Amino acid sequence: MLDQILTVGFLTAFLSAAVRMAVPLAYAGLGETISEKSGILNIGMEGVMLSGAFFSFAGTFFSGSIPVGLFCAAAGGAAVSMIHGILSIRLSKDQSVSGIAINIFVLGVTSFLYKLMSGGQSYQQIQPIMRLRIPVLADIPLIGNAFFYQDILTYLLYFMVVGVSFFYKKTNTGLSFAAIGENPRSADSAGIPVYRYQYISMILNGVLGGIGGAYLVLVQVGNFSENMTSGRGYIALAAVILGRYVPFGMLGAALLFGSANALQIRLQAIGVPLPSQALSMLPYLITLAALLGSVGKSHGPEGLGKPFVRGAR
Template identity: 70%
Template sequence: MVQEILTVGFLTAFLSAAVRLAMPLMYGGLGEMIAERAGILNIGMEGVMLSGAFFSFAGAWYFHSIPMGLLCGILGGMVVSLLHGLLSIRLAKDQSVSGLALNMLMLGVTSFLYKLMSAGQSYQQVETLPSLAIPGLSAIPVIGEAFFNRDILTYLLYVLIIAAFFFYRSTNWGLNFIAVGEHPRAAESAGIPVNRYRWIAMVLNGALGGIGGAYLVLVQLGVFTENMISGRGYIALAAVILGRYTSFGVFGAALLFGAANALQIRLQTIGVEISPYLLAMLPYVITLAAMLGAIGKNSQPEGLSKPYIKGMR
C-alpha cells in the first residue's frame, strides 16, 4: 500500500485534487478571517457562498460570459454579507442568530430562484475557466502540477493570501482592522471609526465568500445544484480557527481539509480498505484538537461576535 501511495503519479493526482477541493474553502476562509478579525462572526458564510454559487451560475448563463458570472457571484455574496452587517453592526443583534437565519434564507432563495429559472428542465453546463500553466514553475515535479497549473482564480488567491499577510502585519490599516476586532472601545477612542471598518470587512467577506461559491460553479462543475455548498461554509469557519486567524494558516488549514477529502477519493481508486467516512471525520477531529491546543495562547480576537454600540459601556 505504501509503495502505491509513494509514486509520483499518485502524489501528483492527490495533491492536485487537494488544492482543487480546498479552493472554495480558502476563499470562504479568507473572507471569514477578515470578518472575524474585525470582530464579526459570520456563521452565514454558508449562505454567502451559496448565493455566490447561484448568482455566478445565473450571471454566466444569461450573459454567456465567465467574468460576468464572477461579478454576479461576488455581488450575490456581498448582498448576504451586507444583510448580516445590517443586523449585526447597524442593529447590534446576535451574530450567530443572524448568520443561521441567513443560511436558511439563502437556501430557500437560491433553490426557489433556480427552480424558477430552470422551470423544470435541466440546464446545460456553463463554460468553465481554463487552466493556465505558469511556465517554469509548473514543471516542478508533483508540486508544479498541483499549484501552478491552475485557473486564474487560484493564482488570484495566492496573491490575496500574501497581500493579507502583509496587510495585517505591516500596514496601519491592517492594524486598525485588528484593533477593531480586539478592543473596539479602545479603537474608537484612538479615533478609528469601528463600525465603518466592520462594514468594509463585511464587504470583503461577501466578495471573497461569493468567489468561493462561484469557484465551484465557474471552475469545478459548470452547473448549479440546490444546496451545492453543502457545509463548505461551516468548514471555512473551522479553517479560520485551525489556521489561527492568519492568512497562511487559513491556507494551510483549508489545504488540510481538501487533502483529507482528496485522500478518501484517491484511496478508493487504488482499492485501500479504509472507510472514506472515517477519513472524512479526521479534519473535524483535528480542528477540535487544535482548538484545545490553542488554549492559553488564545488567537481568537477579543471582541469577536460582541456587538459594538458607540458610546455604550
C-alpha cells in the same frame, strides 16, 4: 493497494486535487478572517458561498460570460454578508443566531430560484475556466503540477493571501482594522471609524465568500445544484480557527481540509474496500480532529462576536 497509493502518479494527482478542493475553502476563509479581525463572526459563510455559487451560475448562463458570472457571485455574496452586517452592526443582534438564520434563508432562496430558472429541467454545463500552466515552476517534481498548473482564480488567491497578510502586518490601516476586533471601544476613542470599517470588512467577507462559491461552479463542476456547498462554509470557519486567524495559517488549514477531501475521492477511485459513506466522512472527521487538537492554542480577537454600541458601558 498500497503500491497504487505510493506512486508518483497517484501523489501528483492527489496534490492537484487537494489544491482545487482547498481553493474555495481558502477564499471563504480569507473573507472570514477579514470579518473576524474586525470583531464580526459570520457563521452565515455557508449561505454566502451558496449565494455566490448560484449567482455565478445564473450570471454566466444568461450572459455567456465568466467575468459577468464572477461579478454576480461577488455581488450576491456581498448582499448576503451585508444582511448579516446590518443585523450585527446596526441592530446589535446575536451574531451566531443571525448567521444560522442566513444559512437557512439562502438555502431556501437559491433552491427556489434555481427551480424557477430550470423549470424542472437540467441546464447544459457551463464551460469551466481553463487551467494555465506556468513555465518552469510547473516542472518542479511532484508539487509543480499541483500548484502551478491551475486556473486563474487559484493564482489570484496566492496574491490575495500575501496581500492581506501584508495589509494587517505592515500598514496603519490594517492595524486599525485589527484594533477594532481586539477592543472596539478603545479604537473608537482613538478616532478609528469602527462602524465604517466593520461594514467594509463585511463587504469584503461577502465578495471573497461569493468567489469561493463561484469556484465550485466555474472551475470544479460547471453547474449548480441545490446545497452544493455541502458544509464548506463551516469548514472555512474551522480553517480560520485552526489557522489562528492569520491568512497564511488559514491557507495551511484549508489545504489540510482540501487534502482530506481529495484523499477520500482518490481512495474511492482506486477501489479501496471501504464503504463510500465512510470515506465521505473523512474530511469532516479530520476537521473535528484538527479543531479538537487546537483547543487552548488558538485565541481569536477579544471583541469577536460582541456587538459594539457607541456610548454603552
